[in-house]
Amino acid sequence: xxxxxxxxxxxxxxxxxxxxxxxxxxxxxxxxxxxxxxxxxxxxxxxxxxxxxxxxxxxxxxxxxxxxxxxxxxxxxxxxxxxxxxxxxxxxxxxxxxxxxxxxxxxxxxxxxxxxxxxxxxxxxxxxxxxxxxxxxxxxxxxxxxxxxxxxxxxxxxxxxxxxxxxxxxxxxxxxxxxxxxxxxxxxxxxxxxxxxxxxxxxxxxxxxxxxxxxxxxxxxxxxxxx
Numbered sequence: 286x287x288x289x290x291x292x293x294x295x296x297x298x299x300x301x302x303x304x305x306x307x308x309x310x311x312x313x314x315x316x317x318x319x320x321x322x323x324x325x326x327x328x329x330x331x332x333x334x335x336x337x338x339x340x341x342x343x344x345x346x347x348x349x350x351x352x353x354x355x356x357x358x359x360x361x362x363x364x365x366x367x368x369x370x371x372x373x374x375x376x377x378x379x380x381x382x383x384x385x386x387x388x389x390x391x392x393x394x395x396x397x398x399x400x401x402x403x404x405x406x407x408x409x410x411x412x413x414x415x416x417x418x419x420x421x422x423x424x425x426x427x428x429x430x431x432x433x434x435x436x437x438x439x440x441x442x443x444x445x446x447x448x449x450x451x452x453x454x455x456x457x458x459x460x461x462x463x464x465x466x467x468x469x470x471x472x473x474x475x476x477x478x479x480x481x482x483x484x485x486x487x488x489x490x491x492x493x494x495x496x497x498x499x500x501x502x503x504x505x506x507x508x509x510x511x512x
Contacts, residue, residue, distance in 0.1 A: 315359040323355060343370065397463045400428060407469065417501040420471060424493045426461050434486050435461035435493040442473070459493065474499045 325331050330343040331354060339348040341357060343366050348354040357363055408421040426435060440456045442448075445468075455473045460466040476482060476499055483496040 312356045315356050318359070323358065325351060325355075328358075343367070397430070399465050400463050401465060402467055403427075403461070403464045405467065412501075415501055417498065419496060419498045420469075422457070422459075422469065422493075422495040422497075424459055424467070424495075426464060426491050426493060428463070429491060430462045433462055435459055435484075437482070437484055437495060439482075440468070457495070457497065459495070461493070471497065472499070474502075476500065 330341050332340045332342055334340055334347075339351060339354045340346065341348070341354065341363065344357070344363055346357060346362075348357060403424050403426050405422060405424040408423075410419045410421055411417070412419075424435070429435070436459070438458045438460075440458055442451050442454055442456070445456060448470075453473050454470050457469040457471055458466055459469075476497060481498050481500075483498070485494045487494070
């Protein structure tokens, strides 16, 4: 009997390949193909560690040599992970583009040289019949920028850092370029829900008027004397 020939096999036919040897042969063919077509220097997932072996950063696998790594790159696990990574990157890119479309452009702050504070007059008013209190502000903006209109806001005492905090007062802010923003210290009392603040802008006289109407709180009745 000749050496290298299994009993019962025909001459020249060779032994039937098992499933294990078929897988080995397939991996070897894939490795040879990868060696000819893949440049490891351009592979973002190929890494050589400190002990001289090779790692796949995508699949977190360890390989003894470059050929073994290249055979891994042709396998199902690596290919499926590549597809998942590509799908995730495409989704992230789409989300980033949508976020960029819906993001409002940042408006640069105005840098206007201030020319000082405007002139103003404040009148305290009390209704003769109901006793309801109000404040009437008149502010002159003779040199206001063309096309602008003064803006107002109520600010609490806790928002400012110029004076000591006092819960009994709040501030009426009025701003108009190029004048400095001015603040009026007013009682921290609730305004009427309808018509509590009534601003008006006289474009001909360049005068801004604001009326603040406070809620008319009925006086607290005196307690009955103890008998």
